[in-house]
Amino acid sequence: MGPGTIAILILVALVVFVLVRNIRIVPQAQAYVVTRLGAYKTTWDVGLHLKTPFIERVEKRVSLKEQVADFPPQPVITKDNVTMQIDTVVYFQITDPKLYTYGIERPILAIENLSATTLRNLIGDLELDQCLTSRDIINTKMRQILDEATDPWGIKVNRVELKNILPPREIQSAMEKQMKAERERREAILRAEGEKRSAILEAEGEKESAILRADAKKQQKILEAEGEAEAILAVQRATAEGIRLINEANPTDAVLKLRSLEAFAAAANGQATKIIIPSEIQGIAGLASGIIESAK
Numbered sequence: 001m002g003p004g005t006i007a008i009l010i011l012v013a014l015v016v017f018v019l020v021r022n023i024r025i026v027p028q029a030q031a032y033v034v035t036r037l038g039a040y041k042t043t044w045d046v047g048l049h050l051k052t053p054f055i056e057r058v059e060k061r062v063s064l065k066e067q068v069a070d071f072p073p074q075p076v077i078t079k080d081n082v083t084m085q086i087d088t089v090v091y092f093q094i095t096d097p098k099l100y101t102y103g104i105e106r107p108i109l110a111i112e113n114l115s116a117t118t119l120r121n122l123i124g125d126l127e128l129d130q131c132l133t134s135r136d137i138i139n140t141k142m143r144q145i146l147d148e149a150t151d152p153w154g155i156k157v158n159r160v161e162l163k164n165i166l167p168p169r170e171i172q173s174a175m176e177k178q179m180k181a182e183r184e185r186r187e188a189i190l191r192a193e194g195e196k197r198s199a200i201l202e203a204e205g206e207k208e209s210a211i212l213r214a215d216a217k218k219q220q221k222i223l224e225a226e227g228e229a230e231a232i233l234a235v236q237r238a239t240a241e242g243i244r245l246i247n248e249a250n251p252t253d254a255v256l257k258l259r260s261l262e263a264f265a266a267a268a269n270g271q272a273t274k275i276i277i278p279s280e281i282q283g284i285a286g287l288a289s290g291i292i293e294s295a296k
Contacts, residue, residue, distance in 0.1 A: 024049045024058065031097040033060040043097050062097040066158060069108055073166065074116045076123040078131055085166040086123070088115050090146065091159040099154030107153050111146065115160070118145050128167065135162050 025048055026032050032044040036056045044058075051057070069092065073085040090111060094100045104110050122138055123131055131138070139160050147157040167175070 018053050019050070022051050022053050024051060029064045031062045031064055032058045033062065033097050033101045035059045040098060040102065060097070060101045062094055062100055064094055064097075066091055066093045069111060070163070071112045071115060073164065074119060076120050078123055078126060078128050080127045082128045082167060082171060084123070084128075084131070084168075085164070086119060087163045088119060088142070089161045089163050090115055090157060091161075092150070092155050092157045094154055095156045096154030099152065101154075103153040107150075107155060110153070111150065111155070111157075114146060114149055115142065118142055128171070132165060135165075138162060 024032065024044065026044050026046050028046055030046070032049070034041050034044060034051060034056055036052070040059075041056060069090045071088050071090070073087040075083055076086055077083050092111065100107060119138075119142065122141055126134065126138075139162060142160040143157055146160060150157055
C-alpha cells in the first residue's frame with residue numbers, strides 16, 4: 001500500500017468522523033436553535049439532523065415541556081399598610097425557541113422580577129382581608145399580565161399560584177383570636193337553635209297530647225250519652241209495650257186502680273220521707289182492707 005492510498009484512507013476516515021460528529025438527534029419535547037456563522041438559521045424539531053461542519057452550530061437546546069419556577073417570598077404592602085411575605089409559583093412553557101433564545105437575556109430572572117412587581121401592584125390595591133380571601137382573583141390577574149408580557153420572549157404562562165401569604169406575627173395572633181371568637185359565636189347560635197327546636201318539639205308534643213286527651217273525653221261522653229239515650233229509649237219502649245198489652249186486655253177500672261196501687265207501693269219502697277196518696281188509691285186501699293176483713 002503506497003503513501004497515496006494511506007492518505008486517501010486517512011482523508012476518508014476524517015470525513016466520516018466529521019460527518020458523524022455533525023449528526024444531531026433531537027429528542028422528544030426539545031428543540032435546537034441552529035446558527036450559521038453567528039446568525040440564526042433555523043430551529044430543529046424532533047428527529048435526525050445534519051449540520052454543516054465548521055459553519056453551523058447548535059446555539060441553544062430548549063425544552064418544550066411545561067416548567068415550574070418557584071420564586072422566594074417577596075415583601076408586599078397592602079392598601080391598609082400591612083407588610084406581608086408572599087411567594088409565588090409560575091407554570092410556564094416555551095412556545096418559540098427562537099424568541100426564547102434571542103428575545104431577552106436570562107428569561108427566568110426576568111419572569112421572577114416581573115412577577116414580583118406585578119404582585120406588589122395588585123396587592124397594593126387590596127386590603128389585608130381581601131388579599132386573604134381573593135387568591136383566585138389575584139392568581140388570574142397575575143397570569144394574564146405575565147402571559148401578555150412574556151409573549152415577545154416566546155414564553156406562555158399557563159398558571160400562577162400564590163404559594164404562601166405570611167402576614168406579621170401580631171396580625172396572625174389577632175386573626176386567630178378573631179377566628180376563635182367567631183367559632184364560639186357560631187357554637188352559641190347552634191346551641192340556642194337546638195334548645196329552641198327542642199322547646200318547640202316539646203310544646204308541640206304537649207299540644208298533641210292535650211288534643212288527644214280532649215278527643216278521648218269527648219268520645220267517652222258521646223258514648224255515655226248514647227248509652228243513656230238507648231237506655232231511656234228501651235224503658236220507654238217497655239212502658240209503651242206494657243200500656244199496649246194492657247189496652248189489648250181491656251182491663252176494668254178496678255184492675256187499673258189496683259195496678260196504680262202496685263206502682264205506688266213500688267214507689268213507696270224508695271227513700272221518700274213523705275208520700276201523698278191520691279183519693280182514688282185511698283178508695284182502693286179501703287176496698288182492699290174490706291175484702292181482707294170479710295175473708296177473715
